Every structure is written in structure tokens, then in C-alpha cells.
Amino acid sequence: MGPNGYTKEPRGNRLAPASAVAVDVALFTIQDASLRVLLVKRGAPPFRGAWSLPGGFVRRDESVDEAALRELQEETSIRTVYLEQLYTFGELDRDPRGRVISVSYYAVVHQERSRISAGQQIAGAKWFAVHRLPALAFDHREIVHAALERLRNKVNYTSVAFQLLPKKFALSELQRAYEVILGQRLDKRNFRKKMLQLGMLRDTHEQRAEGRQRPARLYAFPEARVIKLQEKGIIVPF
Amino acid sequence: MGPNGYTKEPRGNRLAPASAVAVDVALFTIQDASLRVLLVKRGAPPFRGAWSLPGGFVRRDESVDEAALRELQEETSIRTVYLEQLYTFGELDRDPRGRVISVSYYAVVHQERSRISAGQQIAGAKWFAVHRLPALAFDHREIVHAALERLRNKVNYTSVAFQLLPKKFALSELQRAYEVILGQRLDKRNFRKKMLQLGMLRDTHEQRAEGRQRPARLYAFPEARVIKLQEKGIIVPF
DNA sequence: TCAAAAGTGTTTCCCCTACACCCATGG
DNA sequence: CCATGGGTGTAGGGGAAACACTTTTGA
Numbered sequence: 001m002g003p004n005g006y007t008k009e010p011r012g013n014r015l016a017p018a019s020a021v022a023v024d025v026a027l028f029t030i031q032d033a034s035l036r037v038l039l040v041k042r043g044a045p046p047f048r049g050a051w052s053l054p055g056g057f058v059r060r061d062e063s064v065d066e067a068a069l070r071e072l073q074e075e076t077s078i079r080t081v082y083l084e085q086l087y088t089f090g091e092l093d094r095d096p097r098g099r100v101i102s103v104s105y106y107a108v109v110h111q112e113r114s115r116i117s118a119g120q121q122i123a124g125a126k127w128f129a130v131h132r133l134p135a136l137a138f139d140h141r142e143i144v145h146a147a148l149e150r151l152r153n154k155v156n157y158t159s160v161a162f163q164l165l166p167k168k169f170a171l172s173e174l175q176r177a178y179e180v181i182l183g184q185r186l187d188k189r190n191f192r193k194k195m196l197q198l199g200m201l202r203d204t205h206e207q208r209a210e211g212r213q214r215p216a217r218l219y220a221f222p223e224a225r226v227i228k229l230q231e232k233g234i235i236v237p238f
Numbered sequence: 239m240g241p242n243g244y245t246k247e248p249r250g251n252r253l254a255p256a257s258a259v260a261v262d263v264a265l266f267t268i269q270d271a272s273l274r275v276l277l278v279k280r281g282a283p284p285f286r287g288a289w290s291l292p293g294g295f296v297r298r299d300e301s302v303d304e305a306a307l308r309e310l311q312e313e314t315s316i317r318t319v320y321l322e323q324l325y326t327f328g329e330l331d332r333d334p335r336g337r338v339i340s341v342s343y344y345a346v347v348h349q350e351r352s353r354i355s356a357g358q359q360i361a362g363a364k365w366f367a368v369h370r371l372p373a374l375a376f377d378h379r380e381i382v383h384a385a386l387e388r389l390r391n392k393v394n395y396t397s398v399a400f401q402l403l404p405k406k407f408a409l410s411e412l413q414r415a416y417e418v419i420l421g422q423r424l425d426k427r428n429f430r431k432k433m434l435q436l437g438m439l440r441d442t443h444e445q446r447a448e449g450r451q452r453p454a455r456l457y458a459f460p461e462a463r464v465i466k467l468q469e470k471g472i473i474v475p476f
Numbered sequence: 477t478c479a480a481a482a483g484t485g486t487t488t489c490c491c492c493t494a495c496a497c498c499c500a501t502g503g
Numbered sequence: 504c505c506a507t508g509g510g511t512g513t514a515g516g517g518g519a520a521a522c523a524c525t526t527t528t529g530a
Contacts, residue, residue: 016295018256021339057254060337064328088326088341090302099298101259101341103326172482189484190520212529213481410509427511428493450502451508 024055029114047137170216262293285375408454
């Protein structure tokens with residue numbers, strides 16, 4: 001790399017301008033019946049003391065996806081997450097210090113893992129309810145909103161929602177996850193009908209008694225990966 | 239910017255590694271009843287002589303969106319297009335010369351404008367039918383496929399398809415556009431019914447006689463921008 | 477026996493689909 | 504008058520939505 005921000009890795013034979021490339025990750029989980037994002041407190045200017053998404057610069061020896069995963073792990077010690085690229089923010093003025101292009105991601109972990117990380121969590125990292133966000137650094141509010149919109153869409157025709165649940169879960173848990181993501185109540189009978197109609201849920205023949213009520217039947221979702229469930233919208237009509 | 243690819247525009251107080259950031263644009267149009275992408279012939283290694291998407295490096299004084307638009311205009315002299323960011327490709331080995339992160343876009347122009355550009359076109363730029371692509375440089379085949387998928391999706395619930403047509407058009411033209419994008423025949427009566435049900439088409443009360451057949455009624459789509467048409471899928475059930 | 481959540485079917489309505497013939501024009 | 508695309512309606516089926524009561528358990 002030469003002086004003045006030009007690198008010798010051109011397309012053609014011209015010199016290629018270099019930019020600082022960062023990743024920012026909106027990590028979602030469900031806690032206490034609300035959808036939450038992980039935020040970290042900035043220790044250095046600009047926006048010192050403000051909350052921001054976990055993130056940092058992409059290194060020269062890692063792919064952008066790897067950088068997103070690394071940043072997440074440094075902040076949370078969470079290993080298994082669903083991580084998906086969202087959008088690349090490339091406005092000139094988005095970082096007061098100069099030109100930083102940010103590739104944003106969103107990620108999803110289930111309750112247990114997020115609680116573990118809450119225990120081991122680095123000082124200054126905290127879960128916030130998505131509808132009660134503090135002021136955020138940079139354009140991170142925009143990123144959270146884009147991530148939420150994407151998640152709300154994807155929940156309709158993919159199996160992302162299962163990423164928010166433990167391996168074995170009751171249908172009512174699943175419904176609550178959908179309700180929390182979509183921000184609306186769903187009809188219990190229709191919800192169960194549709195979910196069971198998918199033919200993807202495995203009945204574990206186990207039950208879980210939780211308090212003084214009828215025990216819930218536990219199901220498992222056999223695919224570890226996030227898959228397309230249907231062509232049509234599943235819960236909220238598209 | 240310092241030596242060895244590190245810049246002084248950090249997040250925190252650490253040095254930020256710099257990367258070469260490029261944009262690549264898949265520009266679509268309809269010509270001769272087929273969906274086409276604009277490709278340019280590479281004049282320099284690597285992939286010298288191979289076809290690739292129009293693109294190039296992002297400059298320090300422009301946003302990433304601006305870079306995409308600029309590259310498109312340098313190649314085509316087209317001014318008005320619908321341009322949408324697609325995905326950021328950040329694998330380490332995607333460019334044989336080293337680390338280049340590419341922010342990909344897709345764009346859509348209507349027939350007339352694309353023909354104008356075909357006339358004024360820079361040597362070595364050519365429209366290719368999307369199902370008859372030559373070997374492409376870098377991961378550009380992947381980008382074209384991602385763009386196509388996005389376009390096929392968006393056509394269902396937004397007004398992108400109108401970007402492929404002139405201001406005044408017959409319903410049969412519109413249907414042909416949908417068919418060409420989706421790669422399937424559609425029922426004429428159902429198509430017209432749905433389009434007119436949207437309540438978005440303005441009847442211009444003009445007709446166009448084209449050959450020895452009944453003249454077609456011309457419609458206009460009043461929104462210049464691409465908008466959401468419906469929650470549910472419009473043409474192909476979602 | 478009661479509180480609290482689990483579990484279970486049916487009817488209605490609307491939208492999507494399939495499908496075939498007449499119309500207006502230029503040659 | 505004929506070839507070519509323009510233009511039109513309806514019936515049937517399937518999926519979505521609305522809706523209320525019984526079951527099981529622990530306290």
C-alpha cells in the first residue's frame with residue numbers, strides 16, 4: 001500500500017483508493033417477553049459514553065463475514081448464532097472522523113445463550129428492548145430499524161424464529177416469539193394449525209409442567225439451519 | 239493515512255485497517271422480448287478480455303451509492319435508473335490481486351433509454367440475455383444471479399417492473415415485462431384484473447395502433463418512484 | 477375448587493385460478 | 504375477409520380469519 005490512502009491492488013492498472021471498512025451487528029434475543037438488542041457503551045470518542053452496536057474494523061486477513069462473527073464473539077462469548085448480512089452504509093458523513101463504510105449484520109440467539117452471555121458479559125454491554133432504545137451512536141438507530149424490518153419479514157417465510165428458542169419448546173413459546181417479533185397478537189388456534197400443517201415440527205413426546213397449569217407438549221425443529229418454510233407468508237399475510 | 243494499509247480514521251483510538259472497496263452494478267433492461275444485463279469487456283488483467291459487470295473503485299470523496307451511479311453513467315450515459323443496493327461480497331479470495339470488497343447493486347432501465355445507450359455505448363459494452371451469459375470475471379455470475387432473484391421477488395410487491403416500460407404503455411407490454419422477468423407465462427385475464435384492481439394505473443385515454451390489429455389502450459403509472467404495491471404477492475403467489 | 481395456561485374444529489369469506497370467445501384494425 | 508393481438512366475466516376451490524369451550528395441573 002502506498003502513501004495517501006491508495007493501495008496497489010487495483011482493478012485495471014490504476015491505483016485503488018482504500019477505505020476503512022467496519023462491521024456492525026444488531027444481535028437480537030428474547031428476554032422477559034420482549035425483543036432485545038445488545039448494545040455496548042463506547043469508551044472512546046466520538047460518541048464517548050453513548051450506546052452503540054457491537055462492531056469494529058474488518059482486518060486484512062479475514063472476510064467481512066468473519067469480521068462480523070469475530071466482533072460478536074469478542075463482545076458476547078456467544079458461539080452459535082444466526083448471522084445474516086443486512087446492508088452496507090456508505091454515506092460520507094456517517095462517521096464524524098472521516099470515511100468509514102459499514103457493512104451491517106443482524107444476528108439472533110436464543111434466550112439461554114443470551115443469558116449466559118449476560119453473565120459473562122463484558123462491562124458496558126447490555127440488552128435493550130427494541131422499543132425502548134437509548135440514543136445511539138453513528139447511524140446505528142437506522143441499522144437497528146433495518147434489522148428489525150428484515151427480521152419481521154423473514155419470520156414469515158423462513159425458520160429464523162426457531163433460532164430464538166431452545167431445542168425443545170412449547171407451541172405457546174413459539175407463538176410468543178412470533179408475537180414479540182411482529183409486535184402483534186396472534187390467534188392461538190390458527191397459529192397452531194399453521195405451524196403443525198408445515199409438517200416440520202417433531203413431537204418429542206415430552207411434556208413440561210411449569211407451575212400450576214396443564215403441562216405443555218414439547219416440540220423440536222429438526223433443521224439446525226434457517227430454511228425457507230413456504231412460498232406464501234406464514235403468519236402475517238405478506 | 240499511515241504505512242502498511244492502516245488509516246488514522248479509527249473507531250476508538252486504534253488504527254483502522256483500510257481495504258479497497260469496489261462497486262459492481264448489474265443493469266437490466268428488456269430488449270427483443272428478453273431480459274438483458276449490460277456487460278463490459280475487461281481491458282486489463284486479471285480476466286483480461288473476459289466480460290464483467292460495470293464497476294470500479296469507490297473514491298474517497300463520494301458515497302458508495304454515488305460510486306455505483308457514477309460507474310453506471312461512465313459506462314452507459316444513462317441518467318435515470320432505478321438503482322438498489324444488493325449485497326456486499328467480502329470473501330478474501332474473490333479478487334486474485336488481493337483484498338477487494340465489492341458492494342453490488344442492481345439497476346433497471348426501460349427499453350428506450352437502454353437503446354439510446356446502446357447507440358452511444360462505449361466500445362466493449364454489450365447487452366446479454368440473462369439466460370445466455372458468457373463466462374464472467376470475478377464472482378460476477380453470482381452477483382447477476384443474486385440480482386435476478388431480488389428482481390423476481392420485488393416485482394411481486396413493488397412497482398419496479400414499471401421502470402422497464404416507457405411512460406405510456408399497453409397492458410400487454412406490462413404483462414410481457416412480468417413474464418420476461420419471472421420466466422413464466424401469465425394468464426392474460428387474471429393479470430389485467432390484478433393490475434387494474436391495484437387502482438394505480440391511470441388510463442391516458444390514448445390508444446396506440448401498432449400494425450394490423452385492434453389498437454391498445456395506453457396506461458400510465460403515476461408514481462415516478464418505486465413503491466410498495468401490496469402486502470401480498472401480486473403475480474406469482476409468494 | 478380454582479386459577480392459569482394448554483389444547484382443540486368449524487364456518488365464512490375472499491382471493492386466486494382456470495378457462496374461451498368477441499372486438500377492432502390494417503392489409 | 505382474414506390475421507393479429509386487444510379486450511372481457513364467471514364459477515369453483517383453497518386458504519385465511521374469526522371465534523369459545525374443555526382439559527390438565529398445582530396450589
